[in-house]
Amino acid sequence: MEPFRRLSAPALALPLANVDTDQLIPARFMKAPRSAGYGGFLLHDLRVDADGAPVPGFPLNHPQATEARTLVARRNFGAGSSREAAVYALVDFGFRCVVAPSFGDIFAANAVNNGLLPATVPEADLEAILALMGEAPTTMDVDLESGTLAVSGRTFPFSVPETWRAKLLNGWDDIGLAQQHAAAIAAFARDRQRAHPWVIPAMSGPAAVPPQAQIPRPSPTQS
Amino acid sequence: MPATLFDKVWDAHEILRGADGRSLLWIDRHFVHEGSFHAFDQLRDRALSVSRPDLTFGIADHYAPTLPGDRSTIGDPRIRSMVTQLADNTGRHGIRLFGLDDPRQGIVHVVGPEQGLTLPGLLIVCGDSHTATHGALGAIAFGIGASEVAQVLATQTVWQTRPKRMRLTVTGRLGPGVTAKDLALTWIARLGADGARGHAIEYAGEAVAALSVEARLTLCNLSIEGGARCGMIAPDAAALAYLRDRPMGPAGFDFETAAETWAALKTDDGAAFDREVTLDGATMAPTVTWGVSPEEALPIDGRVPDPATLDTAEAARQARETLAYMGLTPGQALTDIAIDRVFIGSCTNARLEDLRAAAAVLKGRRSRVPGVVSPGSTAVKRQAEAEGLDRIFTEAGLAWHDSGCSLCVGMNGDRVPAGERCASTTNRNFKGRQGPGARTHLMSPPMAAAAAVAGRLYDVRDLSGCDL
Numbered sequence: 026m027e028p029f030r031r032l033s034a035p036a037l038a039l040p041l042a043n044v045d046t047d048q049l050i051p052a053r054f055m056k057a058p059r060s061a062g063y064g065g066f067l068l069h070d071l072r073v074d075a076d077g078a079p080v081p082g083f084p085l086n087h088p089q090a091t092e093a094r095t096l097v098a099r100r101n102f103g104a105g106s107s108r109e110a111a112v113y114a115l116v117d118f119g120f121r122c123v124v125a126p127s128f129g130d131i132f133a134a135n136a137v138n139n140g141l142l143p144a145t146v147p148e149a150d151l152e153a154i155l156a157l158m159g160e161a162p163t164t165m166d167v168d169l170e171s172g173t174l175a176v177s178g179r180t181f182p183f184s185v186p187e188t189w190r191a192k193l194l195n196g197w198d199d200i201g202l203a204q205q206h207a208a209a210i211a212a213f214a215r216d217r218q219r220a221h222p223w224v225i226p227a228m229s230g231p232a233a234v235p236p237q238a239q240i241p242r243p244s245p246t247q248s
Numbered sequence: 249m250p251a252t253l254f255d256k257v258w259d260a261h262e263i264l265r266g267a268d269g270r271s272l273l274w275i276d277r278h279f280v281h282e283g284s285f286h287a288f289d290q291l292r293d294r295a296l297s298v299s300r301p302d303l304t305f306g307i308a309d310h311y312a313p314t315l316p317g318d319r320s321t322i323g324d325p326r327i328r329s330m331v332t333q334l335a336d337n338t339g340r341h342g343i344r345l346f347g348l349d350d351p352r353q354g355i356v357h358v359v360g361p362e363q364g365l366t367l368p369g370l371l372i373v374c375g376d377s378h379t380a381t382h383g384a385l386g387a388i389a390f391g392i393g394a395s396e397v398a399q400v401l402a403t404q405t406v407w408q409t410r411p412k413r414m415r416l417t418v419t420g421r422l423g424p425g426v427t428a429k430d431l432a433l434t435w436i437a438r439l440g441a442d443g444a445r446g447h448a449i450e451y452a453g454e455a456v457a458a459l460s461v462e463a464r465l466t467l468c469n470l471s472i473e474g475g476a477r478c479g480m481i482a483p484d485a486a487a488l489a490y491l492r493d494r495p496m497g498p499a500g501f502d503f504e505t506a507a508e509t510w511a512a513l514k515t516d517d518g519a520a521f522d523r524e525v526t527l528d529g530a531t532m533a534p535t536v537t538w539g540v541s542p543e544e545a546l547p548i549d550g551r552v553p554d555p556a557t558l559d560t561a562e563a564a565r566q567a568r569e570t571l572a573y574m575g576l577t578p579g580q581a582l583t584d585i586a587i588d589r590v591f592i593g594s595c596t597n598a599r600l601e602d603l604r605a606a607a608a609v610l611k612g613r614r615s616r617v618p619g620v621v622s623p624g625s626t627a628v629k630r631q632a633e634a635e636g637l638d639r640i641f642t643e644a645g646l647a648w649h650d651s652g653c654s655l656c657v658g659m660n661g662d663r664v665p666a667g668e669r670c671a672s673t674t675n676r677n678f679k680g681r682q683g684p685g686a687r688t689h690l691m692s693p694p695m696a697a698a699a700a701v702a703g704r705l706y707d708v709r710d711l712s713g714c715d716l
């Protein structure tokens with residue numbers, strides 16, 4: 026993964042809250058292999074109307090939107106499903122950073138795994154940042170080393186969990202990091218199975234359907 | 249030192265801590281589905297193999313056709329290829345697959361507990377956010393993204409930062425007609441869709457203890473809708489009774505040994521949580537969503553908000569936009585909202601008890617709108633048919649389908665047409681979740697059944713003669 030240190034590039038305002046992963050990429054586009062490129066699916070159903078025409082005034086339809094590398098949105102960005110495709114859509118569109126007051130946990134982890142920085146700023150700062158940005162992409166400096174971003178001459182601190190900061194700064198790859206501990210993993214697996222043989226699923230026996238009939242009927246107070 | 253249930257299970261899976269402070273966790277169970285192909289592609293690109301196929305299970309659910317009929321022929325080639333791709337990937341790596349023709353097939357979060365793959369004290373992951381469901385039996389279970397799925401496939405481990413701990417205590421007892429779904433929608437409405445972000449929830453209290461295991465699965469399933477990383481409930485006698493004699497779970501002596509270990513799986517007295525929230529279950533009512541986030545939920549006797557009365561301009565703007573999408577008028581009574589169709593299904597609410605509860609309302613009645621019932625698993629379907637529930641649904645005018653995610657996510661081609669309004673037992677009312685332009689109202693199975701009978705959102709407690 027390519028390290029992330031500084032980003033000085035146009036930022037686009039998407040002043041919406043609760044932009045969930047179903048909006049970031051509607052489910053019907055998720056059959057495509059990654060190599061097909063996911064940028065065109067980003068926020069598809071907000072971006073184009075039922076006839077496929079661009080929705081006028083939607084931020085992503087701004088003529089300079091494709092130059093933006095940072096997206097600024099309101100709270101709870103990326104809530105919802107674990108679909109990493111939501112991050113692929115952002116990254117393939119060109120984004121390397123999303124600034125918001127809060128993120129869905131799984132989304133944020135997926136973002137970091139793809140070199141996309143989820144930068145958290147307090148709600149009040151986010152509103153101030155939005156106020157400084159116009160509809161057109163505005164230049165923003167995002168400095169991961171100092172944990173600050175600058176827009177229109179004002180600087181704001183942002184936070185990102187220390188572990189993710191280190192991972193982004195160094196471009197670490199989790200599979201590689203885990204493989205360095207192969208011996209410890211193997212020993213752990215052996216010990217766990219020895220101490221708790223029941224953790225290994227039963228392989229043999231009938232491929233029976235489970236004893237549903239044993240589930241008691243709900244009592245009146247439980248229904 | 250006194251420890252929480254969550255910490256006990258986490259610590260038992262921590263292989264080591266990395267230089268960056270993250271834990272390298274051992275994974276006991278890993279479920280993959282059609283959507284996991286990105287992870288398999290990553291393995292292929294890096295020439296890696298699957299480390300523990302014996303702990304990995306493939307299940308066809310997200311793209312499974314649910315229209316009754318021959319499941320081996322899927323018309324849409326792109327959907328068919330999603331299902332065959334899963335079979336190819338699992339076959340290549342020696343992973344057991346519960347495919348469309350397997351009697352164990354169903355929605356992953358219904359199948360895991362049902363087959364005895366979900367056990368107390370395990371660490372379970374799946375590339376699906378509703379993996380939190382499995383925590384109802386005292387496991388740590390959370391959803392992961394494709395890159396993490398690839399790591400688990402390759403190493404049977406995942407790097408994670410320990411989340412904060414939150415205890416949600418629900419005192420009192422839920423009233424008749426008030427279900428685990430209502431409990432979940434209530435807390436999410438009060439705390440917000442990101443109210444538990446960064447936290448692992450332990451559900452506790454009298455109302456939770458009184459829930460059946462199936463209802464607990466519903467409650468934990470919805471943890472993610474309140475932003476939590478996972479939800480869990482300490483295993484008790486009810487959990488033990490549920491776990492006994494599951495096909496792939498421990499049996500005989502193994503079960504007794506396991507049960508001894510499980511007895512320690514509870515939060516010690518005096519263990520500290522980062523956050524404590526207490527709610528009164530006795531005051532909760534059947535609850536439905538009116539908007540496009542699970543936090544936009546209200547008791548059924550409520551009215552949709554009037555943007556003019558909201559505190560901030562931004563809140564008003566957002567409410568106006570939501571009302572426009574949902575086709576609602578400010579201040580409208582929830583029970584005045586007419587529906588176009590009903591869907592009873594999903595990993596949230598399609599277990600046997602859910603179908604029984606919906607059938608109890610529909611018995612001898614007609615649905616005023618078309619609708620679909622899709623059982624959570626093929627085994628649930630069989631059992632429901634043995635009990636005659638399918639006939640109650642079809643006699644009420646609803647379609648009885650095969651098991652799969654179906655209208656919960658619309659990946660298999662099932663859609664709610666644009667502009668139509670669906671009373672749904674699923675978990676997400678996001679814009680377009682059930683199809684572009686679809687309007688979703690989340691509710692419990694009995695409430696969805698009541699809405700079907702009334703043709704509008706309706707308080708199931710007002711239907712006469714219902715055995716709630």
Ligand code: SF4
Binds near residue numbers: 357376
């Ligand atoms: S039923 Fe819905 S929420 Fe559950 S696994 Fe399937 S798509 Fe996900």
